[in-house]
Amino acid sequence: MSSFKLLVKGAKQVVLVSKNGEKFLTKDGMQNLAVIENGSVVIGHDGLIKAVGPADSIESQFRRAVFDKVLDATGMCVLPGLVDAHTHPVWAGDRVHEFAMKLAGATYMEVHEAGGGIHFTVRHTHAADSETLLQGLKGRLERMLRAGTTLVECKSGYGLELETELKMLSVIDSARKSSPIGISSTYCGAHAVPRGKTMEQATEDILAVQLPAIQKHISAGSLQVDNIDVFCEKGVFDLNSTRRILQAGKDMGLNINFHGDELHPMNSAQLGAELGALAISHLEEVTDEGIAAMAASQTSAVLLPTTAYILRLPCPRARDMLDAGVIVSLGSDFNPNAYCCSMPMVMHLACVTLKMSLSEALAAATINAAYALNCSHTHGSVEPGKQGDLLIINAPRWEHLIYQFGSHQELIRSVIIKGNIVYENDKVLGV
Ligand SMILES: N=CN[C@@H](CCC(=O)O)C(=O)O
Numbered sequence: 001m002s003s004f005k006l007l008v009k010g011a012k013q014v015v016l017v018s019k020n021g022e023k024f025l026t027k028d029g030m031q032n033l034a035v036i037e038n039g040s041v042v043i044g045h046d047g048l049i050k051a052v053g054p055a056d057s058i059e060s061q062f063r064r065a066v067f068d069k070v071l072d073a074t075g076m077c078v079l080p081g082l083v084d085a086h087t088h089p090v091w092a093g094d095r096v097h098e099f100a101m102k103l104a105g106a107t108y109m110e111v112h113e114a115g116g117g118i119h120f121t122v123r124h125t126h127a128a129d130s131e132t133l134l135q136g137l138k139g140r141l142e143r144m145l146r147a148g149t150t151l152v153e154c155k156s157g158y159g160l161e162l163e164t165e166l167k168m169l170s171v172i173d174s175a176r177k178s179s180p181i182g183i184s185s186t187y188c189g190a191h192a193v194p195r196g197k198t199m200e201q202a203t204e205d206i207l208a209v210q211l212p213a214i215q216k217h218i219s220a221g222s223l224q225v226d227n228i229d230v231f232c233e234k235g236v237f238d239l240n241s242t243r244r245i246l247q248a249g250k251d252m253g254l255n256i257n258f259h260g261d262e263l264h265p266m267n268s269a270q271l272g273a274e275l276g277a278l279a280i281s282h283l284e285e286v287t288d289e290g291i292a293a294m295a296a297s298q299t300s301a302v303l304l305p306t307t308a309y310i311l312r313l314p315c316p317r318a319r320d321m322l323d324a325g326v327i328v329s330l331g332s333d334f335n336p337n338a339y340c341c342s343m344p345m346v347m348h349l350a351c352v353t354l355k356m357s358l359s360e361a362l363a364a365a366t367i368n369a370a371y372a373l374n375c376s377h378t379h380g381s382v383e384p385g386k387q388g389d390l391l392i393i394n395a396p397r398w399e400h401l402i403y404q405f406g407s408h409q410e411l412i413r414s415v416i417i418k419g420n421i422v423y424e425n426d427k428v429l430g431v
C-alpha cells in the first residue's frame, strides 16, 4: 500500500499559480492564475508534491493510500508558500529614532551621510556576537513564517569588512540549518562605503580580500552563498565599481541580484541586463531604456513597496514594467529602515500603491520571487514535483489574504514546508 506524508483535502480553492512548469510569469500569465475549485493536494515523504487536483479525482486516485496526516480544508483556501525576494534580517540595534527623524523630514541619504542609517546598524552588528545575531534572525524568520513566507532571501551587508561579513553569512547558514524556512543567502559587502574609506578602496577590499576569502569558505564547504549584491547608488557604489564587483561574484558562480536605480537613475537596469543579472531590486528611478533592457534579458524586477511607502519615494513603475514584459516580483525589504516582515501586507501595498492586480501581486510574491532567487524549479507554485510548501487560509476566496490588510495572523491557519506543518492556529512548531 502506498504511503504519503500529507493529504490536504477538500479546499474551497487551491491556487496553483502556474500549472505547466513555467519558470516565471509575465503580465498575461500573472493575470490568469491557475486555480482549482474544491481541490486536494498530496505531499510525499520526500517533502515533494505528488498530486494536486479536484478533490473527487484525488480521492479516487488515492483511495488505497495511507497518509501520516490528513488536513480537512473544507471552506478554506490553499496557496503556495510565499516567497520574499529581498530582506536584510541579520542585525543588532534598531533605528526607531531614525523613523522619527524621517517623519520629521530627514531624507534617507541625509541620515546615511550623517553617519546613521546603514552605518548605525554596521556599528551595532560589528559589536554583536554570532549567538545574539542568530537569535535575532531566528525571531524575524519566525515572524515571516507566521505571515506565510516559506522561502526568503537573506543578505549580509552590515559588516562592510571581511570578519563581520563572514559572521553574518555564517549566521545565515546556521539559520538555514536550524529553521524550517527556506533561505537564499546573499553576500552584500558593497552595501555602503565604510567610514574612513573611499569607494575605490572599498571596492578593492571587496575584490582582493572579501570575495577571495568567501570563495575559500564556499570551496571548503564551510559556507553556502547563493547571490551577490551591490547598492548601486549616487554616493554609494557607482556603475563601474558595481560592474567590477558583480562580475567578480558571477565569476565565482553567484547569481547577480542587486540594488539599483532606487534614489537616482544610475543605468543600473541596463548594467544588470548586460551582466545577465537574475534580479534587480528597487527601480524607483529606472528609465524606459532600463525597463526594455530588463524585459529583453529576463532580469526580474524585485519591487519593494514598503520602502517607497516609508521613505515617501516615487513608486516604482510596476505597470510600465508589466506592460513591457518584465518579470515583476516582490520583496518585503525587511531591514531596520523598513520594519515589515509580512508579504501579505507587501502584496496589499503593491496593489494599492503600485497599481498591481491581486493576481499579479500573488504571482509576484510566489513564482516570480522564486525565479528571482533561482528557485522557481522547486518553489513558487503548487505543482507535482515541487517542494510541498503551502498556506491554508481560513477564508472562502484566496484574495482575502491580500484584501484583509494586516489580518494575515487571523487568516493563516497553517503553514506547511516540505509537507510538515510548521505553524498552525497561532503556534509555531519546530522553528
Ligand atoms: N537601499 C539600500 N539598502 C536597504 C536599506 C538598508 C538599511 O537602511 O539598513 C534597502 O534595500 O532599502
Ligand SMILES: [Zn+2]
Residues within 6 Å of the ligand: 086, 087, 088, 259, 281, 333
Ligand atoms: Zn535592500
